[in-house]
Amino acid sequence: MRTALRTAIATALVAGVAIAAPALAAGAALAADGPVAAPSAQAKPAAAGADASKGTLVRTETLLNGTVAKIYKADNGHFRAELFFQDNPVGVLDAAAGPVAGNDNGQFFVLFQDGRTLNWDRNYVPGARPGTYELADGTVLELAEKEGRYALQMIVDGKGRGFTHLNGFRQVFQFGQAVVVLEQDGGFAAYIPGSAKQAAPKPVENPAPAPAPAPTPGPVVTLGECTVQQVIPSVFAQLTVTLTNDLEKGPKAVLNDEAGKPILVLDRDHAADLGQGLTIKDANTTTPKLGQRTQGGDTPYAWTAFPKLPKGCEKDTATPTPAPSTTTPAPAGNTGTTTTNGQTSVIPQGGVAAGAEFGAEDDSTALIAAGAGAASLAAAGLGFVVLRRRAGVHA
Known part of the structure; x- marks a missing residue:
């Protein structure tokens, strides 16, 4: 018995x-x-x-x-x-x-x-431990102990529908077609009416949580006629970088903490912070890039382009044509004459030309060294000067 x-x-x-x-x-x-x-x-x-x-x-x-x-x-x-x-x-x-x-x-x-x-x-698990169980018809239940009492809830698409606590010594539940009896010690049995397939609740391993989706860059926001901004993920978890591309001021990258508070700022004048693994490449162009890395040394950077400037904001890179000169260039070769303020001087040729100086012709005296003899006397250390006045006086 x-x-x-x-x-x-x-x-x-x-x-x-x-x-x-x-x-x-x-x-x-x-x-x-x-x-x-x-x-x-x-x-x-x-x-x-x-x-x-x-x-x-x-x-x-x-x-x-x-x-x-x-x-x-x-x-x-x-x-x-x-x-x-x-x-x-x-x-x-x-x-x-x-x-x-x-x-x-x-x-x-x-x-x-x-x-x-x-x-x-049968179809029974006596003294079951809290966890997730699968019934013969594929129904998934979670058994838990809360406030000293056992409770069950159905799991659908990975989410619980809400626990129902045991009320008393033993209780009957129904989840879909499955009839479940839960005991005071946590043991429970399940039966699927009308089904030829019957089995005790089977413990299942809790699947590893799905990895969190990778953060994605935010939308590009236009701040001015030629200023755009975008927030991108940092290589450091939960941090972000705000990228601003400005035609006149150049690029700016701001590393923000979890609350959005700035940690550091890079711009055209300060384009790298090796301690934080950030650098701006091509900071003097309209197409800069931000490099990020978590380790120093030879660790490669992960590059992200700054948001593209709106159409029509490209810099004019054409070389301007120089204005034409107002000075008439001297003719090729030495003609022996120069023109200054409308007056013409004759430049001596030959040996005397090497040391001759002439002032502009006016009412003052002009110093002339004449002939090969003057050159000879100068070589001998004798001073020989001929003064000629405009009035026709000859020495």
Whole structure:
């Protein structure tokens, strides 16, 4: 004789949660390898003279372990099951506020408030540890212990639908088509009505959390006629860099912390900060690039182009044509004459030309060194000067 069912059922008069299960054949007996039809001998019509104080006896069932269940209808939405083993009463299940269940060493009997019953063996995880479990039909449940009580919730698309805590010693839940019985120690069993595939809840490994999506650059914002700005991710986690490209002021890169507070600023005049691994390339052009790296040495930079200037903001790089000169260039070769302020001077030729100087011709005297003899006297250290005045005086 199994005493567990008698003891458990006798103390299992607990109220379960209301569930909307599909119609099931009354008196179905469920074997370990799937549902089977209950023999007619296991579902007997009510006997005449039944105790009216218990309600109306609607049938008698024999469970898989030999226990006899007498099913009474006490009222609409209220059924009772009196359980007997070898003609000895072993307990009562009262489904007044919701379905109730008994457990005999892993064999379960469930009575619904509309009179339906389920009876199955195994499909049970005794004393289950908190975690995620998959049922035979693919339903995923999470078992948790909260505030000293166990609770279950269904997981759909990786998200929980909300925990329902155990209320009492044992409780019946329904998740989709699956009927689940949760015990006070965390053990629970599951049955899929109408399915040939039955199994105990299977623990599943919690999948590794999906990596966070990589941060992406923000939109390019126009701040002025020829000024644009864009916020891009930093190579340092949770930091950002604000890139500003200005036709006149040039590029500017601002490294910001998690709160958006500036940490450092790079611009045309200060284009690199090796300590933070930032540098601006081509800072004197309209197409600069920002280099970032987390390590020094030979670690390569990751390059990001500054936002492109709007159309029409390109610099004019053409070389201007020089203005024509107002000075008439001297003719090629030495003609022996120069013109200064409209006056003409004759430049001596030959040996004398090398040391001769002439001033402009006017009323003052002019110094002339004449002939080869003057050159000879000068060579001998004798001073020889001839003064000639405009008036025609000759020395």
